[in-house]
Amino acid sequence: MDKHRIRFLPLDITYLAQDGENLLDFAMDVGVHINASCGGNGTCKRCKVRLVEGRVDFCQDQALSVSGHGEDIVLACQTRIKGDAVFEIPLESQIDRSALKSRKSPNILSAPDSLASLGGISPDPVAYKINITLEPPGIDNNMADSERLIRVLKNSHNMGDVKINLNILKRLPSLLRNSGWDVTLTIAETDMGLEITDVQVGNTPKKQYALAIDIGTTTVCGQIIDLWDCSKTGSRVIGESADYNAQISYGDDVITRIMHTRKKGGLKRLQEAVVKTINLIIDELTDKAGIERSFISHMVCAGNTTMTHLLLGVEPRYIMISPYTPAFVFPPVIKGGDIGIKGLDNTPLYLFPCVSSYVGGDIVAGVISSGMAKEGDISLFIDIGTNGEIVLGNKDWLMCASCSAGPAFEGGGISHGMRAAKGAIEQVRINKKTYEPMILTIGHSKPLGICGSGLIDSIAEMLSAGIITENGRFNRELPTDRVREGKDGYEYVLCYGKETQTGRDICLTEIDIDNIMRAKAAMFAGCKVLLDSAGLYFNELKRVIIAGGFGHFLDPSKAQIIGLLPELPLERFVFIGNSSLMGASLFALSREYASEAERVARMMTNIELTNNNRFMEEFMAAMFLPHTDLRLFSKTLGVR
Numbered sequence: 001m002d003k004h005r006i007r008f009l010p011l012d013i014t015y016l017a018q019d020g021e022n023l024l025d026f027a028m029d030v031g032v033h034i035n036a037s038c039g040g041n042g043t044c045k046r047c048k049v050r051l052v053e054g055r056v057d058f059c060q061d062q063a064l065s066v067s068g069h070g071e072d073i074v075l076a077c078q079t080r081i082k083g084d085a086v087f088e089i090p091l092e093s094q095i096d097r098s099a100l101k102s103r104k105s106p107n108i109l110s111a112p113d114s115l116a117s118l119g120g121i122s123p124d125p126v127a128y129k130i131n132i133t134l135e136p137p138g139i140d141n142n143m144a145d146s147e148r149l150i151r152v153l154k155n156s157h158n159m160g161d162v163k164i165n166l167n168i169l170k171r172l173p174s175l176l177r178n179s180g181w182d183v184t185l186t187i188a189e190t191d192m193g194l195e196i197t198d199v200q201v202g203n204t205p206k207k208q209y210a211l212a213i214d215i216g217t218t219t220v221c222g223q224i225i226d227l228w229d230c231s232k233t234g235s236r237v238i239g240e241s242a243d244y245n246a247q248i249s250y251g252d253d254v255i256t257r258i259m260h261t262r263k264k265g266g267l268k269r270l271q272e273a274v275v276k277t278i279n280l281i282i283d284e285l286t287d288k289a290g291i292e293r294s295f296i297s298h299m300v301c302a303g304n305t306t307m308t309h310l311l312l313g314v315e316p317r318y319i320m321i322s323p324y325t326p327a328f329v330f331p332p333v334i335k336g337g338d339i340g341i342k343g344l345d346n347t348p349l350y351l352f353p354c355v356s357s358y359v360g361g362d363i364v365a366g367v368i369s370s371g372m373a374k375e376g377d378i379s380l381f382i383d384i385g386t387n388g389e390i391v392l393g394n395k396d397w398l399m400c401a402s403c404s405a406g407p408a409f410e411g412g413g414i415s416h417g418m419r420a421a422k423g424a425i426e427q428v429r430i431n432k433k434t435y436e437p438m439i440l441t442i443g444h445s446k447p448l449g450i451c452g453s454g455l456i457d458s459i460a461e462m463l464s465a466g467i468i469t470e471n472g473r474f475n476r477e478l479p480t481d482r483v484r485e486g487k488d489g490y491e492y493v494l495c496y497g498k499e500t501q502t503g504r505d506i507c508l509t510e511i512d513i514d515n516i517m518r519a520k521a522a523m524f525a526g527c528k529v530l531l532d533s534a535g536l537y538f539n540e541l542k543r544v545i546i547a548g549g550f551g552h553f554l555d556p557s558k559a560q561i562i563g564l565l566p567e568l569p570l571e572r573f574v575f576i577g578n579s580s581l582m583g584a585s586l587f588a589l590s591r592e593y594a595s596e597a598e599r600v601a602r603m604m605t606n607i608e609l610t611n612n613n614r615f616m617e618e619f620m621a622a623m624f625l626p627h628t629d630l631r632l633f634s635k636t637l638g639v640r
Contacts (some may be wrong), residue, residue, distance in 0.1 A: 002018075002019040003016045003017065003018060003019070004016070004017050004018075004019060004054075004081055004082075004083050004084045004085065005017075005084045005085075006023075006026065006081060006084070006085055006086075006087065007085070007086045007087070008027070008032050008086075008087055008088075008089060009052065009086065009087070009088040009089070010088065010089070011032065011089070013032070015030045015032075017081045018081070019081065019082065020057075020080050020081065020082070021080065021081045022059070022077065022079070022080060022081075023049070023056070023074075023076040023077070023079040023080070023081060023087070024047055024076040024077040024079075024249065026081065027076060027249075028246070028249045028250075028273070032089075033244070033249070034047045034049065034076050034089055034249070035047060035248075042059075042075055042077055042078045045075060047075050047076040047077050048073055048074070048075060048076075048090055049073070049074060049075075049076050049079075049087045049088065049089055049090070050072050050073055050074075050087065050088040050090060051072045051073075051074055051085065051086075051087060052072070052085075052086040052087065052088050053085065053086045054083055054084050054085025054086055055082040055083035055084075055085065056074065056079050056080060056081065056082055056083075056085060057079070057080040057082045058074075058078055058079060058080065059077075059078045059079070059080060090502075091423070091448055091501050091502060121236075121586070121589055121590055122590075123227045123228070123236075123589050123590065124589075124590050124591050124592065125210060125227055125297065125298065125588060125589060125590065125591065126188065126189045126298065126348075126350065126587075126591045126594050127186060127187065127188035127189070127197065127210070127297040127298035127348055128186070128187060128208070128227075128297070129184050129185065129186050129187075129204065129205040129208050129297060130153075130157060130184065130185050130187060130205065131182075131183070131184045131185075131203045131204070131205055132149070132152050132153070132156070132157075132182075132183060132184075132185065133181060133182050134148055134149060134152060134176065134181040134182075134183070135148075135181070136181050145172050145173055145176055146164050146169060146172060149164075149172075149176075149185075149196075150162050150164075153185075153187075159187075159194065160193075160194070161193055161194065162187065162193075162194045162195070162196060163192060163193065163194065163195045163196070164195070164196045165195060165196060165197050165335075165346050167345065167346050168196055168197065168198065168199055168346060171199070172199060175199055175201065176199075178201065179201040179202060182201075182202055182203065183199050183200060183201060183202070184199070184200045184201075184202065184203060184204040184205055185198070185199055185200075186198035186199075186200075186297050188297075188298060188333075188348040189591070190333045190348060191332050191333050195348075197297075197335075197346050197347065197348055198294070198297070198346060198347075200294065204295070205228070206228045206229070207228070207295040208226075208227040208228050208295060208297050209224055209225060209226060209227060209238075209289075209291055209295055209296050209297065210224075210225045210227055210296065210297060210298050210299065210300065210588035210589065211223070211224055211225070211282060211285070211296055211298075211299040211300070211588070212225060212299075212300050212302075212581060212584035212585040212587070212588045213278060213281070213299065213300070213301045213302070213581075213584060214301075214302055214303070214362065214365075214578055214580040214581035214584060215245070215274060215278075215301055215302065215303030215307045215308070215311060215362075216245060216303070216307070216362070216580070217245065217247075217252075217253065217254060217304065217306075217307060217385070217386065217387075218244065218245060218248060218252070218410065218419065219242055219243065219244055219245060220242065220243055220244075220245050220274065220277045220278060220281060221240070221241070221242040221281075221578055221581050222240065222241050222242070222278070222281040222282065222285055222581075223237050223239065223240050223285075223581060223584075223585055224237070224238055224239040224240075224285040224286065224289055224291065224296075225237055225238070225585055225588055225589060226238050227297070227589065236585075236589065237585065238289050239285045239286075239288050239289040240285075241281045241284045241285050241288075242281070243277055243280055243281055244277070245273075245274055245277055246273035246274065246276055246277045247270050247273045247274055247277075247310070249273070250266075250269065250270060250273070252386070252407050252410070252412055253386045253387070253407060253412075254304065254306035254307070254319075254320075254386075254387065255320055257270055257306065257310065258306060258316050258317060258319060258320050259320075261310075261315070261316060261317065262317065267310070267313060267315065267316075268313070270310045271310055271311065271312075271313040271339070272340070274307070274310060274311055275311070275339055275340045275341065278341065279340075279341065279342050282341070282342070282344075283342075293342075293343040293344055294343075296344060296347055297347070298347060298348045298349070298350065298588065299336065299341070299344065299347060299348070299349045299350070299588075300349075300350045300351075300352075300584045300585075300587045300588040301349060301350070301351050301352070301361075301584065302351075302352040302361045302362045302364075302365040302580045302581070302583055302584040302587075303351075303352075303360060303361055303362055303580075304354075304358075304360030304361070304362050304363075304387070305319060305326050305329070305354045305356070305357050305358065305359070305360035305361070306319055306357075306360070307360070307362075308331060308351055308352075308354060308360060308361055309326065309327060309328075311339060311351075312331065312334070312339065312351075313339070314327050314328070315327060319357040319358075320357075322610070322611075324356070324357040324358070324608070324610065325357065326354065326356070326357050328354075329353055329354040329355060329356070329601070330353045330354075330598075330601070331351040331353070331354075331361075333348055333349070333350055333351075334348075334349050334351075335347065335348060335349065336348075336349055350587065350588075350594070352364050352365050352583070352584070352587065352597055352601075353597060353598055353601035353602075354601065355400060355601055355604045355606055356400075356402070356606040356608075358387055358389070358402035359389055359391075359400045359401070359402050359604070359606055360389075361580075361597075361601075362383070362580035362583075363381075363383060363389045363391060363400065363580075364583070364597055364600050364601045364604070365579065365580045365581075365582070365583025365584055365586075365587070365597070366381060366383060366391075366547045366576075366579035366580055366582075366583055367381055367391055367398070367583075367600050367604075368583045368586060368587075368593060368596050368597060368600055369576065369579045369580075369582035369583040369586060370545045370547070370574075370576055370579060372391070372393070372394065372543070372545065373393070373394070373395055373398060373596070373599075373600050373603075374395050375394055375395055375542075376394055376395060376396075377394060377542035377543070378392070378393065378394050378536065378540060378541055378542055379392075379393070379394065379541065379542055379543040379544070379545055380392050380527065380530075380531075380541050380543070380544045380545065381545045381547060382523070382527065382544065382545065382546055382547065382565075383547045383548045383579075384405070384409060384523060384546070384548055384550055384554070384564075385405065385409060385410065385548055385550060386404075386405060386406060386407050386409070386410060386412070387402055387403075387404055387405070388402065388403050388404075388405040388522065388523045388526060389401075389402050390402070390403070390523075390526050390527055390530055391604065392530045392531065392534055392536075393534075397603070397605075398600065398603050398604045398605065399530055399533060399534055399604070399605050399606075399607060400530075400604045400605070400606050400607070401526050401529065401530050401606065401607040401608075401609050402526075402609065403522045403523060403525065403526035403609050403615070404522060405518075405519040405520075405522045405523050406515065406518060406519050406522070408452070408455070408515040408516050408518070408519040409452040409455070409516075409519055409550055410451075410452055410550065411424075411449065411450070411451050411452060411455075413512075413515045414450065414455065414508075414512045414515060414516075415488065415507065415508075415509055415511070415512055416449045416450055416494075416506045416507065416508075417449060417450060417451070417455070417512070418448060418449035418450065418451055419451060420442060420451040420452070420453070420550070420553065421442065421448075421451075422441075422442055422443035422445055422448070423441055423442065423443065423445045423446060423447060423448030423449065423501055424441060424442045424447075424448060424449055424450060424451035424454065425439050425440070425441050425447050425449070425450040425451065425454040425458075425494065425495075425506070426440060426441065426442050426451055426453045426454045426457075426553065427439065427440040427453070427454065427457055427555075428440075428454055428457040428458045428461050428494070429457075429461060430458075430461040430462060430464075430465045430467070431465070432464065432465045432466070434480070435465060435467060435478060435479075435480040435482055435483075436480075436482070437458075437461075437482075437494055437495075439454075439494060439495065445501070446499065446500060446501045447494070447495045447499065447500045447501065447506055448500065448501045448502065449506065450494065450506065450508070452550050452553075453550070453553045453554055453555070455508075455512075455516055456516070456520075456554065456555070456558050456559055456562060456564065457555065457558050458492075458494065458508055459472075459508075459513060459516055459562050459625070460558035460559075460561040460562050461558075462492060462508075463561060463562065463625050464561060466478070467483060467492060468492075468513065468625075469625075470624055470625045471624060471625070472510060472513040472514055472517050472625060473490075473510060474490040474491075474492065474510060476490065481493075486507060486509065488509045488510075488511055489509055489510050489511065490509070490510055491507040491508060491509040491510070492507060492508050493505050493506070493507050494506045494507065494508060516562070517562075517623055517624075517625065518623070520559075520562055520563055520564040520622070521563075521619050521620075521622035521623045522619060522622075523564055524563055524564060524565075524566070524618075524622045524627070525615055525618035525619040525621075525622050526609060526615065527566065528618045528622075529607065529609065529612065529614050529615050529618055530607060532614070533607055538566040538567070538568060538632075539568070541566075541568065541572065542572070543572055543573075543574050544565065544566065544568060544572055544573050544574070545574050545576060545579075546565075546573060546574065546575045546576070547576055547577070547578075547579040547580075548577075548578070548579070554575075556570055556573045557570065560626070560633065560636050561625075561626060561636055562625055562626055563622060563624070563625060563626030563627045563632075563633060566632070567632060567633045567634070567635055567636050583597070
């Protein structure tokens with residue numbers, strides 16, 4: 001079959017592609033990122049690229065691929081390669097990884113200091129190292145190598161039955177003799193009991209590290225933890241990295257990805273994509289820390305239920321089909337080599353237990369890191385995202401629920417929406433007399449679009465200035481040119497084209513506002529139903545814990561104005577950032593937290609909202625700014 005040279009700009013890299021290959025699939029395979037959120041079916045129209053030169057064909061009608069900005073603009077997912085070609089990836093279609101590292105928190109509120117560092121916790125991990133010296137065999141003592149080793153563990157370390165990994169057993173004879181019978185064992189607690197997962201020459205217990213990985217739908221974050229010494233930095237976290245989950249090329253949300261697994265080879269593609277991302281993160285962590293992978297004793301991963309299934313390559317289909325049944329909630333302990341983690345073939349990988357199809361291990365990890373399951377006071381834990389998860393309770397009881405908020409908080413379904421990346425508008429203030437906006441972008445660069453926190457700011461400011469009414473409609477009688485009629489109805493111009501990177505106006509339409517109102521209504525309704533189920537009122541909450549990357553950049557006063565968060569004193573809101581990653585680090589550091597993960601998962605009672613009439617009633621009541629029941633926001637209305 002003919003091969004063609006495909007060059008991508010502005011990256012200026014060239015790859016060979018098969019004739020007839022889908023452009024989006026090809027870009028994914030070679031590691032060139034192009035925004036795509038619909039799984040490649042042509043509906044989201046986000047994977048726009050410019051054909052600079054060359055021949056292409058189209059999967060469907062050419063009209064579907066042409067975006068309206070000229071005949072040279074095509075959708076990558078609907079384009080087939082038919083010859084040598086050069087494609088330019090526009091700014092709005094690129095993925096900017098730098099924002100994951102450079103964006104700073106406004107620190108409106110922060111988590112308790114006790115959660116900020118792992119340095120004060122004494123390590124007692126589920127995988128640990130022991131140095132032993134064996135007596136060499138002789139004619140009168142020719143016991144098998146493995147039995148000799150296990151006998152020392154039983155006699156000198158009071159251990160019960162210990163198994164030896166087959167791959168370790170293959171190396172054991174030579175390794176023992178080459179070491180002079182002085183070795184360090186890595187012993188892990190697994191589903192089958194204690195297991196020797198590594199044997200190293202000499203005395204190496206001081207060189208012991210663990211990996212904590214948060215597998216998010218959008219991003220994957222990792223930390224490397226020193227299990228021996230934190231005296232130099234005061235923290236056991238000696239490295240941190242993040243990257244976009246490579247699965248995003250197959251869809252922004254879990255439902256789209258589950259649907260992709262129905263395609264031939266789809267499950268394998270998704271599994272390999274996330275493992276590829278994890279491998280890149282581990283490479284970066286170990287390189288920067290100057291650590292050999294052989295000294296990593298174990299890994300801990302936390303992710304939602306779908307991400308956990310996809311990581312293991314387990315069929316997730318029935319998660320999205322009533323009665324919404326996952327294949328498992330308590331995943332097995334596996335080895336890195338089982339799923340393709342490079343250089344960690346025998347290293348045990350522990351996964352957080354899940355609760356239900358839509359309340360996963362990331363939420364269990366978040367509850368652990370928040371400390372709410374060890375306190376007498378009642379807290380409300382909220383992870384705001386495409387799939388909003390909520391947990392209510394204390395040390396004695398926990399209730400949880402999940403509500404589909406949609407992708408609006410991450411820029412999806414918004415005319416100029418984008419993820420939190422360089423150039424995204426993240427803060428907005430509007431003059432109540434002139435109706436002129438003041439904006440702040442991530443990286444202080446020219447505006448490219450608007451992310452979730454900027455959307456909430458904008459709507460709160462427009463409502464407070466009287467630009468929009470309580471039902472999300474524009475006031476068309478205002479003396480400003482920024483409110484105008486556009487191709488999709490009335491809109492407000494945040495930035496004119498001469499001020500933006502794309503040269504096009506960045507606007508918010510009534511359709512955009514409606515999408516945000518639906519998202520915030522779903523989140524608030526979920527919280528209200530959960531509290532009603534427990535017979536509680538919002539003012540009885542001691543804390544409202546906001547988790548997740550988006551949550552950490554949320555202004556609670558603006559969120560109250562639009563009715564996303566309940567009306568409570570601001571000091572009751574606590575932001576803890578990536579609580580899933582923190583929970584994974586705690587699990588990796590201490591078996592106490594590993595046990596706590598199982599305890600928390602088992603005590604959480606899931607309230608299903610999918611066919612809940614009460615939820616639908618509360619959702620409709622919340623489809624107003626801030627709410628149809630103004631008693632819930634009386635103080636907010638008074639100061640707005």
